[in-house]
Amino acid sequence: MSLAAARPAAALAGAGFRRWSTYRQAAVAGVFVNTVFGVIKLSILLAVADSAGGTVAGYDRIGLSTYAWMSQGLIAVVVINAWTELADRIRTGDIAVDLARPVDLQLAWLAADLGRAVWALLSRAIVPILFGAALFGFRVPGNPLVLVLLPVSITLAVVVSFACRFLVNLAAFWLTEIRGLVTFYFLVAGLLGGHLVPVQLFPGWLQTVAYATPFPAIIQWPIDLVTGQATGWAVGGVVAAQLGWAVVLLGLGRLVLSRATRRLVVQGG
Amino acid sequence: MADTADRVVGGLRTDGPTVLAAYGALVRSRVAAQASYRTSFVVDIAAQVLIGLVEFAEVYVVFTQVSDLGGFSFAEVSLIFGLATAAFGLADLVVGHVDRLPFYVRTGQLDAFLLRPLSALGQLVTSDFSLRRLGRVAFSLLVLVIALAAVDINWTPARVALLLSTPIAGAIIFSAVFVATSAVGFWLVDGTEFANAFTYGGNYLSSFPFTVFGSIVRRTFTFVIPVAFVAYLPALALLGRDDRMGMPAWLSWSAGPVALVAWLVALLVWRTGLRHYTGTGS
Numbered sequence: 001m002s003l004a005a006a007r008p009a010a011a012l013a014g015a016g017f018r019r020w021s022t023y024r025q026a027a028v029a030g031v032f033v034n035t036v037f038g039v040i041k042l043s044i045l046l047a048v049a050d051s052a053g054g055t056v057a058g059y060d061r062i063g064l065s066t067y068a069w070m071s072q073g074l075i076a077v078v079v080i081n082a083w084t085e086l087a088d089r090i091r092t093g094d095i096a097v098d099l100a101r102p103v104d105l106q107l108a109w110l111a112a113d114l115g116r117a118v119w120a121l122l123s124r125a126i127v128p129i130l131f132g133a134a135l136f137g138f139r140v141p142g143n144p145l146v147l148v149l150l151p152v153s154i155t156l157a158v159v160v161s162f163a164c165r166f167l168v169n170l171a172a173f174w175l176t177e178i179r180g181l182v183t184f185y186f187l188v189a190g191l192l193g194g195h196l197v198p199v200q201l202f203p204g205w206l207q208t209v210a211y212a213t214p215f216p217a218i219i220q221w222p223i224d225l226v227t228g229q230a231t232g233w234a235v236g237g238v239v240a241a242q243l244g245w246a247v248v249l250l251g252l253g254r255l256v257l258s259r260a261t262r263r264l265v266v267q268g269g
Numbered sequence: 270m271a272d273t274a275d276r277v278v279g280g281l282r283t284d285g286p287t288v289l290a291a292y293g294a295l296v297r298s299r300v301a302a303q304a305s306y307r308t309s310f311v312v313d314i315a316a317q318v319l320i321g322l323v324e325f326a327e328v329y330v331v332f333t334q335v336s337d338l339g340g341f342s343f344a345e346v347s348l349i350f351g352l353a354t355a356a357f358g359l360a361d362l363v364v365g366h367v368d369r370l371p372f373y374v375r376t377g378q379l380d381a382f383l384l385r386p387l388s389a390l391g392q393l394v395t396s397d398f399s400l401r402r403l404g405r406v407a408f409s410l411l412v413l414v415i416a417l418a419a420v421d422i423n424w425t426p427a428r429v430a431l432l433l434s435t436p437i438a439g440a441i442i443f444s445a446v447f448v449a450t451s452a453v454g455f456w457l458v459d460g461t462e463f464a465n466a467f468t469y470g471g472n473y474l475s476s477f478p479f480t481v482f483g484s485i486v487r488r489t490f491t492f493v494i495p496v497a498f499v500a501y502l503p504a505l506a507l508l509g510r511d512d513r514m515g516m517p518a519w520l521s522w523s524a525g526p527v528a529l530v531a532w533l534v535a536l537l538v539w540r541t542g543l544r545h546y547t548g549t550g551s
Contacts, residue, residue, distance in 0.1 A: 023459050024459075025457050025458075025459035025460040026459040026460065026462055028460070029457070029459075029460045029461070029462035029463045030462050032462075032463060032466055033462050033463065033465045033466040033470070036466040036470050037466070037470055037473065039483075039486060040470060040473055040474045040482070040486070043481050043482045043483065043486065044331070044338075044477055044481055046481075047338050047339045047480075047481035048331055048334055048335055048338065051334075051335035051336070051337055051338060052334055052335050056334050056335075057334065176309075177309060179313075180312060180313050180316035180317075180401070181316075183316065183320060184316050184319060184320065184323075187319075187320055187323040187324070188323060191323050191326055191327070196327045197327055197330050197331065201330055201331075201333075201334055202330055202333070203330070203333040206326075206330070
């Protein structure tokens with residue numbers, strides 16, 4: 001990115017951070033909800049481990065706790081649900097104004113989303129993880145490479161998540177109502193991404209399906225770095241694969257956007 | 270504003286038939302509005318069936334790893350899942366949108382409701398029915414029927430009555446949870462996510478046997494947020510099993526009275542919230 005593009009991007013990221021940081025009540029409520037869901041999810045997973053004789057698919061009790069609380073913290077940062085602002089602007093025709101602006105539409109929204117993610121990390125992710133670690137245990141990764149690559153991996157997870165949500169929103173160019181699509185995306189991405197149950201617990205065929213989608217890059221892979229499911233060369237492989245998905249999906253988003261805007265007609269004066 | 274609210278909520282309810290006719294017209298208009306876009310409606314219903322399928326996938330994945338969960342088989346957990354999600358789906362269909370209370374507050378729609386001679390809650394509920402959720406309820410009932418065929422139940426007239434009444438009592442309990450927790454929006458306009466912990470969280474938790482949860486979670490979701498009565502406790506009575514954690518057996522038959530109490534509490538919370546409401550100030 002050239003310096004000329006970097007300055008507005010940084011400003012937009014800052015604006016994204018400040019915009020979301022005004023919703024303090026929502027952040028407290030979000031932490032509470034994520035923590036309650038974490039307790040429910042971990043209880044179910046621990047019962048699975050109990051039935052399986054202590055460990056399941058390479059996860060012991062501490063491993064499952066680490067997974068559950070990382071996934072609860074991370075989900076608030078990467079978010080897979082409910083972002084329809086772009087679709088709303090497409091439906092109302094405001095998109096025409098956005099396209100006339102001298103900043104790249106996709107990069108502008110990406111920058112704002114990264115700013116939001118930083119605020120979410122500070123306000124919504126850390127508390128559930130600390131709560132879970134204190135009550136149920138947490139395995140801090142010993143590998144220094146993991147500690148270096150984890151921030152990169154989480155950033156790429158946000159970028160891949162954004163690229164997917166950008167594509168879902170672009171569907172509004174063809175469909176007037178994308179509410180059903182957004183809900184469906186949330187559930188499929190959550191399941192195949194490993195938010196409800198770790199992908200390693202899936203039966204073989206479902207693992208194949210999951211790894212053919214970008215969703216594990218959003219949730220499961222960054223968690224694998226922490227739980228130690230990814231070790232050695234796999235640590236670098238995870239980040240490289242995330243980078244690959246980010247490039248492919250952002251590119252696809254640009255392609256779809258250019259196709260959509262070629263036939264865009266906005267009514268009214 | 271508080272005085273107006275009281276008068277409208279309390280005062281004009283006695284006018285039975287007229288009020289019912291007004292609500293009837295509101296409901297019919299919502300049904301007609303949603304059914305008029307035929308294709309979009311069918312697609313929405315199909316999407317809801319898929320949503321049910323994805324929810325059930327979690328249960329399926331768990332049972333590819335183990336053959337029992339908290340002492341219950343795949344078929345038995347499916348029975349609990351079917352009861353819980355059918356009840357939640359019905360409640361979500363009828364009152365699910367009350368958790369958008371802050372939206373109604375912000376847009377001034379709530380003030381419009383308060384000026385009309387019907388209760389604000391009644392108008393809020395009838396302002397939007399999500400008929401598409403019938404797809405989700407249908408999927409839950411399908412899971413329920415298959416699970417009932419797969420488990421071993423010693424059928425008696427009492428158990429048949431319990432099976433038929435449970436999804437309805439469960440839906441009433443979940444609606445009460447929706448209304449009571451959404452009323453938080455009267456105090457915290459940005460804090461309505463709190464409600465999700467008990468509504469969607471309640472749906473998630475009640476789809477699994479309560480034996481997997483710790484005692485604090487179990488007691489909270491039995492005696493404070495009574496979703497244990499939606500599926501787990503009635504399922505015990507259907508299967509003729511005792512609660513491993515020592516809940517008395519008669520609790521399994523108590524969903525009806527619990528639903529009644531839950532609604533009384535929900536209405537009390539709602540009315541307290543509405544009295545607290547003073548408008549958006551604009």
